[in-house]
Amino acid sequence: MEFEESGIGEECGVFGCVAAGEWPTQLEVAQVLTLGLVALQHRGQESAGIVTSNGASPPTYTAHKGMGLVSTAFSPEALTKLRYGNLGICHTRYSTTGISELQNCQPFVVDTLHGKIAVAHNGELVNAHALRKKVMRHGVGLSTSSDSELITQLLALTPPMEELDSPDWVARIKNLMTETPTSYSLLVMFKDVIYAVRDPYGNRPLCIGQLVPISKLHSPAGAQEEDTEGWVVSSESCSFQSIGAKYYREVLPGEIVQISRHGVKSLSVVSRPEGDLPAFCIFEYVYFARPDSIFEGQMVYTVRQRCGRQLAIESPTNADIVSTVPESATPAALGYAEQSGLPYIEVLCKNRYVGRTFIQPNTRLRQLGVAKKFGALTDNFAGKRVVLIDDSIVRGNTISPIIKLLKEAGAKEVHIRVASPPIRFPCYMGINIPTKEELIANKPEFQDIAGYIGADSVKYLTVEGLVSAVQEGIAFHNEKDKMNSNNKSDRKVGHCTACLTGKYPVELEW
Amino acid sequence: MEFEESGIGEECGVFGCVAAGEWPTQLEVAQVLTLGLVALQHRGQESAGIVTSNGASPPTYTAHKGMGLVSTAFSPEALTKLRYGNLGICHTRYSTTGISELQNCQPFVVDTLHGKIAVAHNGELVNAHALRKKVMRHGVGLSTSSDSELITQLLALTPPMEELDSPDWVARIKNLMTETPTSYSLLVMFKDVIYAVRDPYGNRPLCIGQLVPISKLHSPAGAQEEDTEGWVVSSESCSFQSIGAKYYREVLPGEIVQISRHGVKSLSVVSRPEGDLPAFCIFEYVYFARPDSIFEGQMVYTVRQRCGRQLAIESPTNADIVSTVPESATPAALGYAEQSGLPYIEVLCKNRYVGRTFIQPNTRLRQLGVAKKFGALTDNFAGKRVVLIDDSIVRGNTISPIIKLLKEAGAKEVHIRVASPPIRFPCYMGINIPTKEELIANKPEFQDIAGYIGADSVKYLTVEGLVSAVQEGIAFHNEKDKMNSNNKSDRKVGHCTACLTGKYPVELEW
């Protein structure tokens, strides 16, 4: 919950779709893109953009971008404009830098010597500063501060610079991957192909789905190859349900996958430095992803539940009931309740209409703080000792009014159990975390965190507990089988816990 | 859940506020009104309006109305315009008639021989048609189809018609109440007073809150009389938490309460025909109200939980897990789980960004239906027998795709348990229910409802079960003590179950 209130967030969601078979097909690509994007809306609400291509030679690209939610940014007219596409990519953006302008909206479309490419990405290049200098030293002016423009210019300037009938975009993408190790999940559209790319550390998620006739969506026999109506690629698999796609597989760390009307083909896997493990962001499990998404063969909801169980094992509580700060902490709370044997009881009711209020701050009502968003279900907890599960604590100033609300409404005790470890370090790979100084875990008050936030006790999940809760259910088998290339190397397991431990997957250059 | 999908809804929410003490006070009435309205947003999302009064003689009224959510309809500029008010009333509207226009927005402000009055109401006059004719026969033209305009004109035309220094609005309100028995909860603002009125049957809710300093909001000693910063009146008490108000009491059926800077005063209680019981809408408990609201001394959440328990007693199931169609059915599901001893497990994840989609209907994706809104938490139920609790079934066409989704994702059995009885009759008192023919309970298919919707079994709560779940927790004591008049008659208990039984509280005239 604190994450939501702290303005912390994932940088973006990316989504792409290619209609299968001979074009034009029946598949309404623009609709699939829009609905796919809506399903990734939790990854970014600042702006949204779609670019479709007719796949012809030379291709015609159609773009529409807008500020705000997909439902605000896209009108029926915009969809009409986009509908003549046989493939397309799209993007929903969370502003990490505070510069919230239309020109930073993705996807970026750029005209190069070899034709137009469109790029959408999720992540943050750890060496962006050095790369910007490099590009500018080559004489390129950069019109935005976004990594996406930087990526497109890097793709454009790779030599040799001569007009070709079939430019080798894969070589250029590989070259880009040698220039920057992490963090990016990338979609590059050129003419009639989408290249789906994950950085060698696999820091950001990316997976592939198969569009089949709705009637065959859940058929036990499974859809046949010839049933395929198209392919989608997405930051999260939760989007597949909304559009009638079956989960196919993840893009592997370092992998470049080509998606075209002819199918899905793994082109290459760029390797990490010897000895380095993958570094998939562990906070995708803890907070960012939608609970019905699947990463590394396991459902996010199940991982959160395991975190709750592990928390109950590590930090049992002498209490009457277990509850949740709705809605993100609920799986962990149910896990804690199950493990501890305490009953799961709801204590708070969320008002989903209280959003960003436009009311000015200098008022009596401000004192109510985040408690404005919640109604206390008094009868459920009056006189009781409550274990309240939250998914994370960042600054420590949003859980506090909730504890106060519960206590004043009659809770006998309020024990906070946090289903993740304390956040102590900034993220340089795409997550907007406050500066080290603002993190409660780095403040003197952390010594008496319970007193500071007004709880009777506060306990966090350990890093080891989190890692084991995440890793115990990983199952990769499907992915390997579906790689239609020879690079079927054994898949390693590893997660980025930098914000918890300070151990970054790569050395940071500035 | 079905209610939400069926476009069924409560007609409106009303809210008012008066600053206590000598004016101008510190209390920012326009802010309180706005936040109070946001907390009633679930009762109507079509339009919103606020009217404030400076309370002077003659008063200056300031009004702002707009289409859509409060956050859309009200800008900071609008709030600035309204801020010079010492009191005000507001309204959020659910369109029952399909005529969605700004001119139907409430509150209505009308200039009469005795000065301007502002009126906001929730409900539907059962004899509106006859009253319109009566008013028009008197020579009045009506510019809208709304009951609110009708009410204001009825208040205006009561004789005797001569200019007075102190017009007797209470007499006019009483006269109105003799003209129309139900259904209305009404706020009438005149100069420096708000009259809060419930119809004699108490069909729609209305309650009063006391604004105290935030610091004393939950103090065990309680706020003293002299601490009062103002008074609020609201369709539901859930709004009090958002603005820092304490629950004070309900307005009684038939009661006229005067709220002014000097306090709250019960002026009169208009009685029902002898032998008639009150008829508070039982669906406020079942579906409309927010779970943290209090009616008749009990929390709505608790009533829903009891409905779930009663349902488990009436219709036990041989199954593995109990779950909910999020979010409205959750209290009932938890009640059912507790009573039945089966574990409560979440099976569906809701995408809160999938709203009214602007995508045109003739597409492949339409077949997905309401399932687009949900992600299946497959690992939680694959291979299991699921009891799925829903709060109501109206047309029967929205639960069906969810059952299909669960089954195809691996549920062994899906048993539907509905925490309310079948709806068989239309409502003429403010709830937008489809015609009798459209209600699944009146169709031949209802004989095999389980087969029709694809469930393994379907059971409803009985009417008796619902009524007893509602009535067993009623506690009126507070209200009676706080009536500062002599009308402290014993309060009767009674609920309108017309949509379930066809027994309307009053005879319907057409």
Next chain:
Amino acid sequence: MEFEESGIGEECGVFGCVAAGEWPTQLEVAQVLTLGLVALQHRGQESAGIVTSNGASPPTYTAHKGMGLVSTAFSPEALTKLRYGNLGICHTRYSTTGISELQNCQPFVVDTLHGKIAVAHNGELVNAHALRKKVMRHGVGLSTSSDSELITQLLALTPPMEELDSPDWVARIKNLMTETPTSYSLLVMFKDVIYAVRDPYGNRPLCIGQLVPISKLHSPAGAQEEDTEGWVVSSESCSFQSIGAKYYREVLPGEIVQISRHGVKSLSVVSRPEGDLPAFCIFEYVYFARPDSIFEGQMVYTVRQRCGRQLAIESPTNADIVSTVPESATPAALGYAEQSGLPYIEVLCKNRYVGRTFIQPNTRLRQLGVAKKFGALTDNFAGKRVVLIDDSIVRGNTISPIIKLLKEAGAKEVHIRVASPPIRFPCYMGINIPTKEELIANKPEFQDIAGYIGADSVKYLTVEGLVSAVQEGIAFHNEKDKMNSNNKSDRKVGHCTACLTGKYPVELEW
């Protein structure tokens, strides 16, 4: 020019259209109404509204209203909504009272015992205050401060109040006309008929046009009766050109004309008190109307030219060139030039994009005043003595920066000649004129008006000169011949000059 800058303006424009022949016809009534309204836009830019009727029994009315220019207020969607109308009326509004809200937009649609009527009017009831009291004493609440609502309620409340198959609206309109002598040009739509009404003094204009096939629009033979595609009624005939209509005739003072699919029929002429002359607003000629409109058989442009000639006769000037403050004074300037023999030379160029600037006032640039709107055509007048014609001077503070601009750019002398007399009195009949105190002609500075505004000399047209310039070209013959009733009384000539002379057409009651 001063008029424009002074925020003075006409209250409104009204327009109506009925398709001829059997319905549905080919004529797109909603388009005709929209274009007609655009052509009356100079009479009001605050809001616009259209109501169409399908003419059935009972009729379905469709309304759309919006703030701002017609092009802002009406989208293609709005037109689509309105297009199923066979007839309709519309209105464009100039805010006289400063209360600029959507609810004051016309036309008003009101449901009465006899069905729905729609009303649009131009003018201001001189006895509005007394009539409001009367209506409210009858028990009617008024929801706006507009005369239009008052008119509809007056039409609604006329007894006898019983439901009738054919209510006598004409009797009700006549009754209204006995209650209020002036000022109104009124369109009342009921089912399949528009009643077009001018008050007995004919204070506001109203005329009728005939829609014919575009190909026959200017045919010398003229369109035949059977060619008629529809009828339009408008505040000004300038709108006819935009929609392909031929000028048919004026509605006479006091006349009620019925316009239906069957044609145009004069129903009645309500007479003035004996001895009273008509009082058509003389400022329609001076400033308000578009120059290509026709009143009383003569073109407005021609009248303005005559005013210029008369001014040259009354106030000749020893100068080199004659010029205009563009654009409204140009006909008078050309008239002055012709009469005086001096050359007509342009000295100012208008920037038509400088509108209401949103730039805050406390700046260096404010000193430029209205001169911001004009570019000086220096080469045309440097070293010359300029006669500058303006159509009127109201407060005297807008001509002043123009004179300064010309002088500083090199004009040797600037002589102001005003093509109308000084305004000394307020208007109570629909024109928004400042209070008496604000009028320059009532201030001490008027003694040395030339010095005050920085001119070398200032002369006004005399009242007698204006009246003779207006009346010498009047020609009524057409109208009389086309009255298909017996009331072919000789038409009298008379104009309201109240703002110049203080002689109001009727005694003012308060």
Next chain:
Amino acid sequence: MEFEESGIGEECGVFGCVAAGEWPTQLEVAQVLTLGLVALQHRGQESAGIVTSNGASPPTYTAHKGMGLVSTAFSPEALTKLRYGNLGICHTRYSTTGISELQNCQPFVVDTLHGKIAVAHNGELVNAHALRKKVMRHGVGLSTSSDSELITQLLALTPPMEELDSPDWVARIKNLMTETPTSYSLLVMFKDVIYAVRDPYGNRPLCIGQLVPISKLHSPAGAQEEDTEGWVVSSESCSFQSIGAKYYREVLPGEIVQISRHGVKSLSVVSRPEGDLPAFCIFEYVYFARPDSIFEGQMVYTVRQRCGRQLAIESPTNADIVSTVPESATPAALGYAEQSGLPYIEVLCKNRYVGRTFIQPNTRLRQLGVAKKFGALTDNFAGKRVVLIDDSIVRGNTISPIIKLLKEAGAKEVHIRVASPPIRFPCYMGINIPTKEELIANKPEFQDIAGYIGADSVKYLTVEGLVSAVQEGIAFHNEKDKMNSNNKSDRKVGHCTACLTGKYPVELEW
């Protein structure tokens, strides 16, 4: 008039402002920029943009861009955001390519190795295609199709590429000017300086103004150096009046002028190939510029008047009156009238509210065509032989309905006299002229143009007549004296008449 209707237009207007003296100063640069832009609105209504710089090291740039008119694109909030600038440049755009998107809005801001620059330009690079290839071959991706982005990338990539404290932007601009001969008037802002540049052929206009206290604006003594409040640079001098600036001088063909808080300094004049004359666009005189603008020492209005006189000499007419198609042809019409001795009489009245109508085309009303925009002042010309002056004829399909309108309203004869020669060739230097095939002068119908458009006769001004009318009043003396450099070469006279003669100032490469 035809130009306006034909969708032909100038590509853009540019404007810049620098506050003089020590910063921060009193001058509100953002206001000056906005008003300056409004005064150039006739040069482009598609989009508008402003970029301000605080002039610090490194500078902070603030940008705002929007679609539509300045008044639409800029809100008070946008101005507030921009107000901390000590200097700034802005741009109003006319869409030549039909791709109307926010990302094509100027000014462009680009981050380079040497810091951020902002660029606004008017014109079209004749060798844009080759330059795009060149830039892309260097490995740069281009995100728009606009020349402005191309110019910024060309400025950025000039070697040597190493970080410098004082990058030599002037050298880079000179380098750019050797790469592309025409057509551009360019503003480049870097930190605290604006470079104002005209291409060596001077194809597009650019001039400088001096901001002085309003009180000294027209003082005969003239403002002193020390009075200077700031400097402005503008496509046209007509903007100076709106902001209280004095005309200072033109930027010369090929000149680079540096404008800073310290004043105006000519840095360099890049020369044309030997023997080439300047090629200032002659249509700036004929149609594009506002009549009160000054080019080459003469007022545009005066040139148009001379064109009218010349036309009367070349093509006298046996007629009764001379008139204009308002408003652009009026100076020529007055010139014709004066030369011919025929009276100048207005025959058409323009409805300024009829803009781009949103009404769909397939209707009866379409037949009215452009005549919808005009009212006929019938009494002024009935029975008369009219000489109607227009400024240009492009496709020949818009003058035709006007002639029809006049004839049907009673004109005895209508003789068209066009104050410019027939347009026969496309423009590749920034003016959006239809393809050769669409130009009426290249069609067979041109043989009988009078018959084709329904006129009694049609005559055009000759190319020689136009050139002499333009060149006879040129006076350069001021400019030369104010060049504070040594490059005071004699200024040559020459104009681009390519669209009339096919003689382009430079050879066109493709």
